[in-house]
Amino acid sequence: MLSSIGIHSLPPSLHSLDISGCKSLESIPFEQGLPSLCKLDIRRCPQLSSLPSGLEYCTSLQDLTISDCEMLSSIGIHGLPPSLHSLGINGCNSLESIPSLENLTHLRKLEIVDCHGLKNLPGGLKTLTSLKELEIGGFWKELDSFPPFEVIPQLESLMLRGWPTLQSLPENVQHLTSLTHLEIRHFDGMESLPEWLGNLASLQSLRIWRCKNLKYLPTAEAMKCLTKLKKVYIADCPVLKERCNKKSGPEWHKISHIPTIELGGRLVSNGNSQLSEVASDQIHGGFGCCIWAWEQLSRVLGWVLH
Known part of the structure; x- marks a missing residue:
């Protein structure tokens, strides 16, 4: 051997x-x-x-x-x-x-x-x-608690993987002002994201995975401070996913202004496009549905042009 x-x-x-x-x-x-x-x-x-x-x-x-x-x-x-x-x-x-x-x-x-x-x-x-x-x-x-680590001013991408006893993110993350991508995984003991998340002024992408008890995003005011945020992905977070439901979720208004929102692998419209969720449902239905989607897109373009 x-x-x-x-x-x-x-x-x-x-x-x-x-x-x-x-x-x-x-x-x-x-x-x-x-x-x-x-x-x-x-x-x-x-x-x-x-x-x-x-x-x-x-x-x-x-x-x-x-x-x-x-x-x-x-x-x-x-x-x-x-x-x-x-x-x-x-x-x-x-x-x-x-x-x-x-x-x-x-x-x-x-x-x-x-x-x-x-x-x-x-x-x-x-x-x-x-x-x-x-x-x-x-x-x-x-x-x-998450072990403390030194602030790295030029850091652009951070992935944090938690464990069941953790109830919060490490505080010094709020000082990573060059961060463009943040991914949070396996923080099962955490129920809310911190208000200081709004300090991450360079953030463009936020991913939240497998945080089964997470209920609350930061306030709408904090989320609107993230003026460069273009994408939010939430997967395997059953409570938060339900609370971010577009029709009835109490957290939806906090992210409704963000261009790309994905909940549980499903792309959700933010309301700025007439082609919304219905088209995303129908697009998987075959060739006929592709024609339907094209017709809807044509109408949208027509409205925009006029």
Whole structure:
């Protein structure tokens, strides 16, 4: 059974390496390094307890992903090359801490998700001036609040994954004023989104997934402060979906001005188009319905032109 990989047998010109499903693999030595390696994926290696040694010699490495390595308990960040642009760590449940990332100055995307032993986020995030995308969450389920993390002023995309004991979003999200995309998942203990969401003046897209007890959006005043918000997606949030019903939902007026609204996989008109929900129902009915939709669209265009 394979317990170690001899990197010395690999060609130095190798650009991409995928190590997957090696159930007995315990170590991956990179003593000589692979100077041309740009991408390294390590997946489903349940006996691997630490990152490959010698990764600092892989001076061209830009993309590193470690996922579903149950025994991974330590990450020596100072052994990683500063050339990294993307770092993904997910499904590593023995991992309890991650050292500071301050030396990864070229990092643009960071993912730390579903590491159920993790209680804290790494330091040094505010020094990562190239970081644009951050996906974090799914940590130790006994935590009753999201671990604090440093504000990253230039961050553009944030995905937060919660767990059942959480009742609110992390407060420092309100200071991410460059954020254009926010995704919120699995906050089952949360009943309302915070009023400070209206501070995210650059926000263009808001996704809310699998928050089964979520009832309330911020007030209409706060939502109208999001003047750049163009898309709202709500999926697998049964209570909120019902409350955002266009005909009778008490939350509908808070989002009715937003151009694109999707509830439970269904595109909902915001009322500015005569082609509304009826056309979206009929469009799946076959060729005849396509003709009907075209006729309705022609009428709309006629009204606009006149």
